Amino acid sequence: xxxxxxxxxxxxAALFGIGIYGALSQTNLVMIMMGVELILAAALxxxxxxxxxxxxxxxxxxxxVLIVMTVMAVEMAVGFGIAVARFRARGSVEVExxxxxxx
Amino acid sequence: MSGSAAETLFLVFFGAAAVWFGIVVFRTHSxxxxxxxxxxxxxxxxxxxxxxxxxxxxxxxIMMMASEMSxxxxxxxxxxxxxxxxxxxEMTHQKRLSLKAGGAGFAFALGVIxxxxxxxAAQEVPAAAAQTAALGRELLGRSMFVFESAGLTILTAMIxxxxxxxxxxxxxxx
Numbered sequence: 616x617x618x619x620x621x622x623x624x625x626x627x628a629a630l631f632g633i634g635i636y637g638a639l640s641q642t643n644l645v646m647i648m649m650g651v652e653l654i655l656a657a658a659l660x661x662x663x664x665x666x667x668x669x670x671x672x673x674x675x676x677x678x679x680v681l682i683v684m685t686v687m688a689v690e691m692a693v694g695f696g697i698a699v700a701r702f703r704a705r706g707s708v709e710v711e712x713x714x715x716x717x718x
Numbered sequence: 719m720s721g722s723a724a725e726t727l728f729l730v731f732f733g734a735a736a737v738w739f740g741i742v743v744f745r746t747h748s749x750x751x752x753x754x755x756x757x758x759x760x761x762x763x764x765x766x767x768x769x770x771x772x773x774x775x776x777x778x779x780i781m782m783m784a785s786e787m788s789x790x791x792x793x794x795x796x797x798x799x800x801x802x803x804x805x806x807x808e809m810t811h812q813k814r815l816s817l818k819a820g821g822a823g824f825a826f827a828l829g830v831i832x833x834x835x836x837x838x839a840a841q842e843v844p845a846a847a848a849q850t851a852a853l854g855r856e857l858l859g860r861s862m863f864v865f866e867s868a869g870l871t872i873l874t875a876m877i878x879x880x881x882x883x884x885x886x887x888x889x890x891x892x
Contacts, residue, residue, distance in 0.1 A: 617839030619726055623766065624831040626733030630759075632824030633740040640816035641744070642809050645794055649756050653740050656763050659779070667770040669836065671843045674856035678864070680775050681857075684782060685868040689875040691786055695793055696879030703885060708797045711811065 620668040627660035644708040648694045655687050728769045736762035749794040757787035773846040
């Protein structure tokens with residue numbers, strides 16, 4: 616077992632925990648997206664650490680990182696699109712004011 | 719100081735910085751400060767990539783997050799009633815449950831990390847130029863379908879986001 620790998624994974628676990636807290640506790644759509652970004656950053660750290668310390672000769676690990684970065688960009692684009700539409704309709708991006716979506 | 723000790727030291731330093739700025743994101747009342755703290759956290763993650771000798775990904779992470787978080791800060795100022803946090807508005811709910819869920823997620827991940835058998839660590843990493851060349855071959859060879867799917871997904875998301883964001887026809891602005 617490598618000490619460096621455990622350090623990086625532990626830091627990623629901490630970022631993951633903070634991201635979960637942020638995504639669940641915030642009432643603002645943009646702040647929730649920040650929590651999701653932290654969770655995805657933790658996933659990125661894990662992928663790079665696994666590539667570096669377990670399989671540096673296989674480039675599929677780095678390819679996965681590019682895919683997760685794509686997911687981050689897509690999440691931001693769609694999230695901001697929804698935020699703009701919501702702000703235009705209600706003048707706010709507070710998720711607690713979106714109860715009427717329940718129907 | 720040996721290379722491995724320096725690597726460990728920098729990983730701990732940048733990891734602690736990423737975690738600290740991650741906490742600051744949700745502790746400050748100012749939304750602009752939150753966006754900047756997230757930028758610093760993501761930059762620290764990019765620096766960890768550089769320490770782990772993934773140069774291309776590290777630079778990509780820092781560049782991408784710098785632009786992404788700048789856009790986020792602009793959106794914050796646009797959408798928030800109190801972007802500067804001067805009124806110290808309460809913008810959280812179910813705090814206790816969230817803390818428990820975050821703590822449980824961290825504890826579970828830490829348990830898996832400490833109990834998992836990771837095997838011996840690789841000592842040698844290909845040089846930066848060799849890595850980039852190998853990644854290019856991977857993207858345009860074995861993983862081409864996945865890579866092209868990612869490009870198509872971004873294109874779809876761009877069109878979808880634009881369509882969602884533009885005002886419906888007939889609706890007056892303002």
